[in-house]
Amino acid sequence: MSEIIQTDAVIVGAGPVGLFAVFELGLLDIKAHLIDILPKVGGQCAELYPEKPIYDIPGYPIITGQGLVEALEKQIHPFRPTFHLGEMVERVETLGTAEKPLYRVATDAGTTIEAKVVIIAAGGGSFQPKRPPTPGVEAYEGKSVFYSVRKMEHFRGRRVMVAGGGDSALDWALNLHPVASRVILVHRRDEFRAAPHSVNAMRALVAENKMDLAIAQLTGLKGADGQLSAVTLRGADQSAFDVECDDLLAFYGLTMKLGPIADWGLNLHENLIPVDTATFETSAPGIFAVGDIITYPGKLKLILSGFHEGALAAQRAHRHVYPDKKLLFQYTTSSTNLQRKLGVS
Template sequence: MAAVIETDVAIIGAGPVGLFAVFECGMLRMKCVVVDALEAVGGQCTALYPEKPIYDIPAHPAIGAAELIGKLEHQAAPFTPIYLLGRRVERLGRDGATIELHTSAGDTIRCKAVIIAAGAGAFGPNRPPIEGLAGYEASGAVRYLVARREDFRGKRVVIAGGGDSAVDWALSLKQVAAKVTVVHRRPKFRAAPESAAQLDAAAARGEIEMAIPFQLHALKGDGSKLEAVVVSTLKGEEKDIPADHLLPFYGLSMELGPIAAWGLALDRHHVTVEPATCATNVDGVFAIGDIASYPGKLKLILQGFSEAAMAAHAIHPRVFPGEALHFEYSTSKGVPAGD
């Protein structure tokens, strides 16, 4: 049911950075409403790789994406955020000093500031240009994410791509799949150096088969059940790789959606911000995480966490004008109870 909601801060995006922004705002006594187009919190961590291990979260040598989201949600819970899921923000307006956001479900959110933490906007997988792809997608033979590793136990899996997702899932699925083959057009991978080294070592031990330099060419099967993936070289040489599943990891196609019409300064579909505050060129609107752009930006979750803290501190004077903010460490301050 559509509603009018009054809050201090509206956060667009319920991914890891958006959830941590709830905590940072809460530590400064600011209430939050979180809007996300997905039906569950977690953003890409939930929608694309819930079981994928993440290695660069401080104090966690490895943590599953879904587990990370669960901990962030638990961390934000004392501040009782309101989650508006399964809808997206369509319009931004103003009523004096108040910002009004209007969602696709008819909700109106009245707030003092907006934090855009929407990753890189709406996303979907980049699909390989292969004939008959839709039938294999419908049956689950071709997938663009791994929701459960157990789905691939004892299966022959072909992974295509050269980035972190391709390398990380090859290393993970080799533990359960009957066979894992990685298809890439060149020997060099765009993954983290340590992960790429682990892939090379696994290939040398015969745990993973490498199809290099090849690219996807066609699928063989009955249009639903996959029998083999056909790969080819640039010279036209072809070979069949017996397979039950194909996982093409060619990244995501991004679009900002309605946010693009808000008058924000953009840099290649990303929002330009001030590095010290994460403020955009639109008064009262801030951007953090992958969608934010500034010199020296690193697309890491941990940098997004830092940006969430900076944005919250920059927003505090808007919510509590004239009130001095005496910064205290959480170890001495503790976590205030939600109202």
């Protein structure tokens, strides 16, 4: 087992609300580690709408999703949070008591962190690969249907169908070409979003008959015991046909799923976490939740509401992290103590 990290707070989700929680915790001397399933910070702002303008962030008449994320990163920099990106929190175990909470948080990448408080800022849940729209695909997943490549060797000598038209699909079609016995690229139209040089490289291989390209959509899978034997495709002329293959690698983008949060023993209401609006604590003492993942009467799914929720959660979290210290309310404009923490005094 790898080393267990000890810290004050673990924030699950590095979207705008999770990032700002670092600031509010930091002012109260609470150190934070952030975990996010995406390989970058920013959550939906960075993944879904980096270039879109947002008009309702206080103080910014207009700012893009990416612009907001970058500004938040700068704002929390004095508190030096630790990021664990590309990792999904799988388990949250209770080690402490209601009076003295302690949690052990474990990710799918083997990171283990013990913290006095956990702040769930998971937004719409974790971004996970979208399944192809073929009935019964679940039975093949992990055996012959994959959404990422962990080991290229798995594909050696096999007939691999790669579905999609973006960079992931094209990159893997090209990378697996020397390894697989045959690569069949399937995309719904003869236009690709991927970088032009990979599209050109793919077209050259197809022209030399070293790779197959099918302009079609996936409609069915054939095989037994999780092992594919063929994929049924429907071409642009609506005709259906089968293509034999051993593996399918599907790249249909990401979707948001609540994921393992459902198994952490928290009360849930329609896949949202109810909280106490005075403290933003969940049904488990020491586990807080803020942002789009929570519900309470009057809840608005706005980034600005998430900022407020993080500030209140931090106040309560202070009690768990420093049970013997009295919390003195201070302003960043006037407190030299806070200004010192921010590195401006």
